[in-house]
Every structure is written in structure tokens, then in C-alpha cells.
Amino acid sequence: MTTIEHWIGGSFTSGAATRRAPVYNPATGAQQHEVVLAESADVDAAVAAARTAFESWSQASLSARTKIMFDFRELVNANVKPLAELVSDEHGKVLSDAAGEVQRGLEVIEFACGIPQLLKGEYSDQASTGVDVFSFREPLGVCAGITPFNFPVMVPMWMYPVAIACGNTFVLKPSERDPSASNYIADLWRQAGLPDGVFNVVHGDKAAVDALLQHPDVAAVSFVGSTPIARYIHRQASATGKRVQALGGAKNHAVILPDADLEFAANHLAAAAFGSAGERCMAISAAVAVGAAGDPLADILTRKASEVVVGSGRDPKSEMGPVVTAAARDRIEGLIGTGEQQGAKLLADGRGLKVPGFSDGFFVGPTVIDQVRTSMDVYTEEIFGPVLSVVRSDTVEAAIDLINANPYGNGTAIFTSSGEAARRFQRGVRVGMIGINVPIPVPMAYYSFGGWKDSLFGDKHIHGPEGVSFYTRGKVVTSRWPHVEAAHGASMHFPTAS
Numbered sequence: 001m002t003t004i005e006h007w008i009g010g011s012f013t014s015g016a017a018t019r020r021a022p023v024y025n026p027a028t029g030a031q032q033h034e035v036v037l038a039e040s041a042d043v044d045a046a047v048a049a050a051r052t053a054f055e056s057w058s059q060a061s062l063s064a065r066t067k068i069m070f071d072f073r074e075l076v077n078a079n080v081k082p083l084a085e086l087v088s089d090e091h092g093k094v095l096s097d098a099a100g101e102v103q104r105g106l107e108v109i110e111f112a113c114g115i116p117q118l119l120k121g122e123y124s125d126q127a128s129t130g131v132d133v134f135s136f137r138e139p140l141g142v143c144a145g146i147t148p149f150n151f152p153v154m155v156p157m158w159m160y161p162v163a164i165a166c167g168n169t170f171v172l173k174p175s176e177r178d179p180s181a182s183n184y185i186a187d188l189w190r191q192a193g194l195p196d197g198v199f200n201v202v203h204g205d206k207a208a209v210d211a212l213l214q215h216p217d218v219a220a221v222s223f224v225g226s227t228p229i230a231r232y233i234h235r236q237a238s239a240t241g242k243r244v245q246a247l248g249g250a251k252n253h254a255v256i257l258p259d260a261d262l263e264f265a266a267n268h269l270a271a272a273a274f275g276s277a278g279e280r281c282m283a284i285s286a287a288v289a290v291g292a293a294g295d296p297l298a299d300i301l302t303r304k305a306s307e308v309v310v311g312s313g314r315d316p317k318s319e320m321g322p323v324v325t326a327a328a329r330d331r332i333e334g335l336i337g338t339g340e341q342q343g344a345k346l347l348a349d350g351r352g353l354k355v356p357g358f359s360d361g362f363f364v365g366p367t368v369i370d371q372v373r374t375s376m377d378v379y380t381e382e383i384f385g386p387v388l389s390v391v392r393s394d395t396v397e398a399a400i401d402l403i404n405a406n407p408y409g410n411g412t413a414i415f416t417s418s419g420e421a422a423r424r425f426q427r428g429v430r431v432g433m434i435g436i437n438v439p440i441p442v443p444m445a446y447y448s449f450g451g452w453k454d455s456l457f458g459d460k461h462i463h464g465p466e467g468v469s470f471y472t473r474g475k476v477v478t479s480r481w482p483h484v485e486a487a488h489g490a491s492m493h494f495p496t497a498s
């Protein structure tokens with residue numbers, strides 16, 4: 001069993017940590033590593049290293065930073081397989097899915113390789129007679145990232161490529177449940193030539209997070225995780241004067257109209273609900289079947305659920321792996337039971353699934369629950385497991401109202417062959433990311449990712465143009481170079497253009 005240590009100032013260290021947490025292989029149920037849990041002294045050391053590195057990194061030329069970004073991109077691209085294996089072994093997701101998350105992270109690195117273009121300012125020649133006005137943006141300083149277990153490579157990559165390319169230094173506090181990929185990434189940054197201290201990893205739990213939130217030298221905090229913690233992070237970081245973006249949980253609805261190709265819709269819904277065992281913030285967890293779509297859709301979904309091949313993430317035949325911990329499995333199974341007790345109809349029941357050869361793994365099978373009402377726990381809770389609720393609705397307007405009444409607003413989708421209905425939907429829903437016949441509408445890296453309502457606290461979405469804006473601060477310069485012979489007169493009234 002190996003001990004996973006912090007990466008601070010260019011070396012691995014256990015620092016002041018006396019506490020350790022187990023890291024499991026969810027497929028076997030066995031502990032495979034332990035990870036050190038930071039105390040505030042470790043956070044102090046990481047922030048100090050990042051602050052020192054900021055002095056020179058913030059002054060590095062755009063071309064020097066860009067070269068490192070390109071080299072890092074090449075290294076990540078060459079290491080997709082080992083990264084995917086690390087993710088699969090600690091998270092549980094299947095290898096192809098893990099490789100997919102590395103790929104989506106790579107796209108953010110590629111976006112950040114264009115930083116010279118992204119940081120171009122504006123220039124107004126002769127704004128007033130003899131006066132020019134121009135703007136540029138500067139990095140903030142030490143930025144912190146606090147990330148969830150469900151995308152141990154991709155979600156941190158929503159943050160640090162953009163932050164670092166903009167000239168900031170970074171302290172990452174990844175999930176303690178699957179920490180290894182972050183250390184692997186740290187070594188790739190080293191190989192790319194990133195100076196020591198620009199990228200640091202501190203492993204830990206609430207103690208590490210609270211130390212980052214309180215630290216006076218942390219300028220900005222990016223958080224992705226569950227809604228109660230996102231709300232807490234936003235409040236605490238704002239109270240200590242930091243810039244903060246805190247992305248929270250989700251309950252993503254897909255609306256299926258009777259004019260949709262139901263086989264196509266059910267295929268995509270099954271992939272979006274059961275892929276990665278439902279542990280995606282953009283997973284579809286509620287299918288809102290409109291009118292006559294309901295019964296046939298429920299039948300097809302039930303068949304699809306039974307066809308999903310569940311097994312170890314390392315088995316190439318597996319389409320869906322285990323959930324992350326035994327506690328997650330027990331909670332999901334408990335919620336399925338509650339759904340039945342509260343009157344919903346269990347069409348496919350994934351409880352008690354045993355995978356041959358993996359009897360101690362944390363498996364839950366694909367589950368479909370029909371006739372779900374908005375008052376039921378399976379609807380109000382973010383289950384974060386392979387459970388798809390079918391809610392019935394009479395009209396598309398009622399479906400839109402139902403989505404808008406939900407406290408979350410991360411992603412949503414509509415399946416239809418009507419452009420008119422799709423347009424009504426895209427304009428009517430109060431949700432940040434919308435798919436039209438696309439179940440998981442994760443924006444490309446050159447757009448920004450973010451939900452509305454309880455799915456995001458703060459006003460900047462992550463990566464893309466809003467990411468550049470989040471990690472920089474603007475300056476506007478008004479400049480005049482008077483001729484020596486020019487009049488030196490100045491008026492007392494407020495300056496106006498002439």
C-alpha cells in the first residue's frame with residue numbers, strides 16, 4: 001500500500017500531516033492506498049511556495065508561458081492511458097470513460113495554449129485629442145482549486161490550465177477519494193518545465209479546505225462539488241474578500257416529446273443516466289415524458305437498463321463500473337427503497353447486484369423508477385448513482401414549469417423532432433446548459449461551463465472566456481504624451497473628451 005503525499009514547491013512531502021484516509025478500489029472493495037490529510041501548516045507551505053513562484057511566473061512572457069502549455073499538452077496527450085487507468089482504479093469508471101474525461105480536460109489545455117490571443121487588450125487611438133485609452137488584464141496571484149471525486153482529471157483541468165496560462169500560481173485540493181491522478185499531473189507539469197511552486201497539490205479534507213478559505217494570500221477560489229459545500233465555500237471565500245466561483249450539484253431533466261424518435265432518445269437517456277454509474281454532474285436523472293411518449297419510453301428504458309454490462313472498470317467489456325464507495329452504494333440503494341415506499345413503480349431494480357469475481361465491489365445496477373412525483377425523495381435528492389426517474393407530464397409547458405421549479409439548474413435536454421418546441425424550450429428553461437437531442441450538453445472548452453440557481457454560486461462560469469476573466473483583473477490606461485510646445489493648461493471641471 002502506497003502513501004499519497006502532497007506536491008509542494010516541486011517535491012513530494014507528507015508535511016505536517018498526522019491523519020491519513022483510505023483510498024479504495026471500488027471494483028474490488030479493497031483499500032489500495034492511503035492519502036495524507038493536510039493540516040493548516042501544509043496549506044501554509046503550499047500557498048507560500050505558490051506566492052514565491054508568482055513573483056517570477058507572473059512576469060514570464062506570453063511566449064514562455066505558451067511554450068510550457070504546449071509541452072504540457074503533448075505530455076498529457078501521451079499519457080492518456082496511464083491517467084485513465086489511475087482514474088478507473090480509484091473512481092471505478094470504465095477505461096473508455098476515463099480516457100474520455102482526460103480528452104475533455106485536454107481540450108481546456110488546448111484552449112489555454114491560445115493565451116496570447118485570449119489576453120489581448122483593447123486600444124482606442126485618439127479617444128480625446130492627443131489621448132489614447134487602452135486596457136489589459138493581469139493575473140490575480142495564488143488561486144486555489146477544490147475539486148470533487150467524480151472527474152479527478154477533467155474538473156481540475158477546467159481550472160488550472162487557464163489560471164496558470166494567465167500568469168497565476170495554483171494550489172489544487174483534489175478529492176481525497178481519488179487523489180493519485182493529481183500527483184501524476186504534477187509530474188507532467190514538472191516535465192513540461194513549469195517552474196517549481198507554480199502548481200501545487202495539497203491532499204486533504206475540510207481542514208485543508210478551511211485553511212485555504214482563510215488564507216490571506218489566496219486571491220481566488222474555484223470549487224466544484226455538492227451544493228451544500230458550494231454554498232459554504234462561496235460564503236466563506238467571499239467573506240474573506242476572495243474572488244470565488246462555486247459549482248454545485250444537479251438534478252438534470254430530459255424532456256421527451258411524443259414526436260421524438262423514442263428508440264434514439266432512450267438510447268441516449270440510458271447512456272446519460274447510467275454512464276459512469278450516474279456519477280456525473282451532467283447525468284440525466286429525471287426523464288420527463290410528455291403525453292403519449294410515457295408508456296413506450298418506460299418500456300424501452302427498462303429493456304436498455306437490463307442490457308447494460310456492469311463490471312470492473314478495467315474489463316473492456318464493461319459499460320458501467322461500480323460507484324465510488326460502499327457508503328455511496330448504501331445511500332443509493334436506500335433511496336431506491338424509499339422511492340418504492342413512497343409509491344413510485346420500480347421497473348428495473350439495481351439493488352444487491354453481484355458481479356462475478358468482484359463480490360466485494362461497490363456495485364449498483366441500472367435502475368428505472370416510473371411514476372415519480374416531485375414530492376418523492378428520489379426526485380428531490382441528487383442521487384448521484386445509476387438511477388433514472390420517469391416523471392409524467394401532459395404538455396411541454398408543464399415540463400418547462402417543472403424544470404424551473406427545481407432548485408438546481410445545471411443541464412437539461414429535450415428530445416423532439418420539432419424545431420419550434422425546441423426553441424420554446426431553450427428560451428423557457430432557467431438552466432445553464434441545454435441540449436437539443438443531445439443528452440449531456442457539456443460545452444466545448446472555448447465556451448464556459450456552468451449552471452444556474454443552486455448549481456453555481458458566483459457570477460463567472462468555468463473555463464472558456466469566463467475562465468480567463470475569472471483568473472485576471474482588468475486595467476484601463478488613459479494616456480497622453482504632450483508635445484513640449486503644447487499648452488499646459490488644465491481645467492478644474494471633470495475631464496470630458498475634446
Ligand code: NAD
Nearest residue numbers: 147148149174175205206209225226229247248249250281
Ligand atoms: P463534495 O462536495 O463532497 O466534495 C467536493 C470537495 O469538497 C472535495 O474536495 C472535498 O474534500 C471537499 N469537502 C467535502 N466536504 C467538505 C466540507 N464539509 N467542508 C469543506 N470542504 C469539503 O462532492 P463530491 O461527493 O466529491 O462530488 C460529487 C458532487 O459534485 C455532486 O453533487 C456533483 O453534482 C457535484 N459536481 C458538480 C459539477 C458541476 O459542474 N456543477 C461537476 C462535478 C461534480
